[in-house]
Amino acid sequence: MKRIMLEIAYDGTNYCGWQIQPNGITVEEVLNKKLSELLKEEIAVIGASRTDSGVHALANVAVFDTNTKIPGDKIKFALNQRLPNDIRIQTSKEVSPQFHPRRCNSRKTYEYYILNRRMDIPLERLYSYFVYMPLDFEKMKEAAVYLVGEHDFMSFCSAGSQVTDTVRTIYVLDLTKENDMIKIHIEGNGFLYNMVRIIVGTLVKVGLGVYPPEHVKEILDARDRMASGPKAPARGLRLVQIAYNKEDVYQTKME
Amino acid sequence: MKRIMLEIAYDGTNYCGWQIQPNGITVEEVLNKKLSELLKEEIAVIGASRTDSGVHALANVAVFDTNTKIPGDKIKFALNQRLPNDIRIQTSKEVSPQFHPRRCNSRKTYEYYILNRRMDIPLERLYSYFVYMPLDFEKMKEAAVYLVGEHDFMSFCSAGSQVTDTVRTIYVLDLTKENDMIKIHIEGNGFLYNMVRIIVGTLVKVGLGVYPPEHVKEILDARDRMASGPKAPARGLRLVQIAYNKEDVYQTKME
Structure with missing residues (x-):
């Protein structure tokens, strides 16, 4: 099991913000779905900033845990191929299993x-x-x-x-x-x-x-x-x- | 009868270019429709540049003839209220009846x-x-x-x-x-x-x-x-x- 950190850019225009909610599509939901498909595991990301509906990001941060053998820095390429073009992973890398994007300063x-x-x-x-x-x-x-x-x-x-x-x-x-x-x-x-x-x-x-x-x-x-x-x-x-x-x-x- | 010149900004993303064509919505078509509704006459604009599908403009130029009593420089306000927010008239003014945006240098x-x-x-x-x-x-x-x-x-x-x-x-x-x-x-x-x-x-x-x-x-x-x-x-x-x-x-x- 390893922890992967993503830096994610998105155009917030067509999303009901970051956090999963019943009334519309969110960035977190799209990432979970596409990561789960790609890695063939149930993935749930932890986001750093739960941006509001319509807010944009050049580099929001999220982490998730996975058993995949794909090296951390390669995940961005595979994931970008599956994501819509208003969400783009800028970097992906393996980080400490203790690293939590909201609890760390x-x-x-x-x-x-x-x-x-x-x-x-x-x-x-x-x-x-x-x-x-x-x-x-x-x-x-x-x-x-x-x-x-x-x-x-x-x-x-x-x-x-x-x-x-x-x-x-x-x-x-x-x-x-x-x-x-x-x-x-x-x-x-x-x-x-x-x-x-x-x-x-x-x-x-x-x-x-x-x-x-x-x-x-x-x-x-x-x-x-x-x-x-x-x-x-x-x-x-x-x-x-x-x-x-x-x-x-x-x-x-x-x- | 007077001739009005418009400077038109648009986001070309959702248009099949400037010129009216059967396969999709164009900027010229939207302008003709909204001007005709506003002025209660049949309006057909003459555009300076027939930009291609997806091309943007900060100030394309078009003219049209009208019998309206609305002063030339006020038309932009009334028209902008009717236009979608990816088309915005920047200026409107009365010009010479001989002025033709494609034939003039x-x-x-x-x-x-x-x-x-x-x-x-x-x-x-x-x-x-x-x-x-x-x-x-x-x-x-x-x-x-x-x-x-x-x-x-x-x-x-x-x-x-x-x-x-x-x-x-x-x-x-x-x-x-x-x-x-x-x-x-x-x-x-x-x-x-x-x-x-x-x-x-x-x-x-x-x-x-x-x-x-x-x-x-x-x-x-x-x-x-x-x-x-x-x-x-x-x-x-x-x-x-x-x-x-x-x-x-x-x-x-x-x-």
Whole structure:
């Protein structure tokens, strides 16, 4: 028995998110089915990030256990042949049997894209949030500074989360603009339910002039979801990277 | 009666190209239908570029004649409300009744995107050509130089074209690379049937080492479609701009 880790890219447009659920097709479900067919065993992957319906990923992480003789780094080729072309395994490798993608510490990177112009561009519609009203980019950058560091992000957590500890650390929150496209790059040690999308929705309210930048500090202090902005649409969000400590991933092999 | 000019952006993924045809839905057909409904007249647009199935556009141009009282620059808003979200009118305005988007001289700009890496990225799959084998970018740039200027591009024209004069001028043919994405920017006074895609297919053969860069000159001289490379897939191509002389567009109004 060995444990295999996958890095998975997907276009979330046609999926009801990562996690298996009765109402529609999910990425986890497709992976389990195709892996079980390929390896002729019952496979159930454990995912790192249970992305919401419509959210994209360049490298979500999942592990599964298998008795296959196919070398870990070859599994991606065989699996990609069976997967639909909106899901693509980027890497596959054998890892420590103890490695668990949700229980081990990680640094997660997300990007969010906002298209800010008078007219929508069809080629961007699936991967960005189109905002017609002009956004004050400098004010959004100013507001973002208040969110960097360790804070209680309870105001930025959707109802329905079972998490009790809502303190998280944001290492990086960078906004850049190229032509009409605003890119929000965010890295942290973990994110609450819908946290990135609520941060973006709040920054958009600042950009629209509804909140002054410094109001973001008050939103944090309120520790109340009602204080923050709406959650921005899923399609603008992509999970870019999940980085683990090498020791967690390879632990047993190094012994 | 007045003539209205539209600049139209579309995601070509779900269309059988621009021109009306019996086998599938086209952009021209959707525009005619939605304009006729909106303006309560029988509308038939005249398009500038009859893009192929799967090709995208940021600003194709079309004109039509109408008796409507809606001001030219307002038509885009009313029309966008009726159009599917993969077609978006960028501008609408009244132009000279003599202005014809195919008969007037223009400068056309296309871009072609090639994703060159080991693994495909699902978020790029609809708008780029994925090439797994490593491409020699410098050699592709070298080869492109031979195509700039006025040449007989008969070798770069698909069979089935009724054009007899195959001399065209390429003003700009620039290749740039950002991470794994190669962007080919091409501007000219006109393009033969499939010309951009055959140029790209030929440059890819150079990048793969099948042709040396200077072989492109021999391909031009051969004046034979069999001499050039395959046509690259439609999805990587987008029509970016069609620029006209102001006098052609506004002629009557200036008198």
